Each structure stands twice: as structure tokens, then as C-alpha cells.
Amino acid sequence: EADIYQTPRYLVIGTGKKITLECSQTMGHDKMYWYQQDPGMELHLIHYSYGVNSTEKGDLSSESTVSRIRTEHFPLTLESARPSHTSQYLCASSEWAGSGTEAFFGQGTRLTVV
């Protein structure tokens, strides 16, 4: 069982609101990721971190921001939510390894902006 948790699981919020999606892992993994995925569509990397105080943007441009102050915590923030932000957001973590490594995913947060 993967020890990575996302909250909330579901969120419906009005346009213009600020939101933070939480992601925590207890495996001590250095690398953490945020993905955005619409139903039936590709999984797009929007942010990742390879350690504390490191954050990088992913392949898909996103208006969200992330922070990595603690190893176990990687929250994603939207300062002003819009309907175009409606999607599922998945958080994952993996070890820093010189060889292949397994990534573990959280349950996801399904965000709806009305």
C-alpha cells in the first residue's frame, strides 16, 4: 500500500477562489510530482521536485504554483481558480536513484471550478 495522500479527494469551488491541493508522503522520497489529467486523456506533468527547496515546471504549462519546504509535503496552489482549471490532479513520489525506480501515486483530487 502506497503511503502517499492527497486531500481533498473532490473539490467544487467558485471562480476566483484561491485553492491549495495537499499532497503528503511518508516514504522519505526525494522526488515528487504533480500531474493533470482530463478524463480519457493523457497524463501531463505540470510540476516536479527532486528535493527540498527544488521545484521545476513540467511539460504542460500551468498557472498553479508549488512549494517543497519539507521532504514529505508538496502542495499545489491556484491563486485564482477558473473553469479551465477543472481537471483531475494526481500527486506522485519516487526515490532518487541511479537506476530505475517505482513511482507511487495518490488517489487524486478531482477539481471542479464553477
Next chain:
Amino acid sequence: LAKTTQPISMDSYEGQEVNITCSHNNIATNDYITWYQQFPSQGPRFIIQGYKTKVTNEVASLFIPADRKSSTLSLPRVSLSDTAVYYCLVGNTGRRALTFGSGTRLQVQP
């Protein structure tokens, strides 16, 4: 991350063996090949990983030829519950991020 190419979709019937091939011509010397499975509304789940030759676990087998420019995920005797999207990834080492392509959508019919 080395670019991968795999079929967009595949159909099969229950009880059949399914082989999904992934091309990764630019694989680096220290890259591993990893396969994930994703069900609707869930995050991907690790299935199997290998570096060369053959790897087998309780879920699948992974065949990697000597040149490592491709790999084949083999699912023995699929069931309806194997209907999912399967992703092939190459290289997740050091600072490199884990990125997914479009994957292969496997539909298993009764």
C-alpha cells in the same frame, strides 16, 4: 527522458495473451524500462521494470532484446479487469522527471 512509441489501442478477449510493444530508440545506457497500468479515475500503478533480457513477476513479463531499443509487455490470460491504459517509460534517474506518453488503451472483451 527517452521518447517512447507504443500503439494507441489494442483489443483482446478474455483468456488470451496480450503483448504490447514499446519502441525507445534513444534509450541511454543506464536507463531502465518501466511499465505502468492506469484505470479510469485512478493514478498509474507500477507493473514491472527491467534493464535487459526477461523479467517476470506475478502480473506480467517484460521482454527486452539485446539492443534495448524496444520492449514488450506480456500479460498472460487477460481478464476484463485488465482493461486499462498501459504506459511504457524509460529513464527516471537522478533529476529527470517521470513523464508519461499517451499509453496503450487495452480493451478486453468477454
